[in-house]
Amino acid sequence: MTDSQETPTADEGEPRQHRAIKSFVMRAGRMTEGQQRGLDQGKPLFVLPLTDAPADFDQVFGRSAPRTLEIGFGMGHSLLEMAAASPELDFIGVEVHRPGVGALLNGVLTQGLKNLRVYDCDAIEVLKQCVADNSLDRLLLFFPDPWHKARHHKRRIVQPAFAELVRSKLKVGGVLHMATDWEPYAEYMLEVMSVAPGYRNQAADGGCVPRPAERPVTKFERRGERLGHGVWDLKFEKVD
Template sequence: MFPAGTGPSANPAGERHERRIRSFQPRRSRVTANQRDALLRLWPKWGVEIDGDRRIDLDELFAPLPPGSPVVLEIGFGMGEATVRMAAADPGTGVLAADVHTPGQGNLLLSAEREGLSNVRVANGDAIILLREMLDPGSLAGIRVFFPDPWPKKRHHKRRIIQPEFVELAASRLAPGGLLHCATDWEPYAEQMLRVLTDCPALENTRPDGGFTPRPDFRPMTRFEQQGLAKGHVVRDLIFRRVP
């Protein structure tokens, strides 16, 4: 789709890692001219291929932020609306945003450039490989999983990303006190998330009552969320903290 070295790869990890049930489907839908231009110009500077072949030096990746600046991983960002707004509100925190949706990648790069942001990097590929192979234990200040695919059919529940194995891996990459923040508008999935997160001994619920968290002011409401609310969906936030 793009000349070598100028845009995201279709399958950056290739077949070098084990096959498993995926929680996502790569989406190579139509890219607008502006999105394509942003990918061609900005991917070599701000793009990260999730190839699983190296450990990422986060200080180097997020230069010119000061060494040791906090970094948050966002898994699945859609078109990047909330990502840009949260990055703009917290310019001292690096945001590593991972997705496989090419138009969304281009849109996020374009929006970050327009807003003059220097703290956003876009990762292309499987977030599980990114966490397991490319990020050091305790290296993240936060992980965000907003509105992942709920896979509503029972036979597809195994594809949901919030599973015990994923949560254990995610918790291991958080620094003590780091936050795992999930949100969904699918009530059965919200209940599963709460059970799985509560069962992880490395995490504690930031809610004293052990329940869901009201939407925090720092998580912007997106058009997707507004559409869900208009349909009568109930949005649930869950914020868990990595214990020492």
């Protein structure tokens, strides 16, 4: 989910310019009719612009309510299910994959949801520029790219700097909830978060938490369970 490639300038003698690490790698994909409808009709209504100042989400949603932000919602099935099941909560999804954004928006239109908004740009930029400090009740990061090879670990979104950025955006008592189906990545995330200042692991044993009921089971997860794959959930609460 991160991209840390660098590109040189056109002239050989000049300093190299570096791309900032991003929370994603752009993927191409074909659009279905429903996904295109979601983009065409839903984007003007539900997609928020990247701004230089924090958004006023009370104004965006027309109310003040507990607020959850999900990074990388994929095709949007889980986010739609959570938003539909909890109309008293507000949800913000961040995803750059156009078919996924279209699918989510199509679902929002079909179900008539009012409590969900979307950013279709880099999640790190959204957090830094659009989300006020101490404003989120939850931040969700479900099944991020684990970047299996050791030389690619620097591309993982879960890094000490990410933990600090998320902590600055969560309210005291707010929760960073992560899930992965790759145990080495769960161990890595646990290692990063266990030394991140200002957090408390909600697992009694200091490891992973039991599967939370509020996280929907995806088709991908059901397939993994049939194949004997595990899923590991981690919850870290902001304490100061």
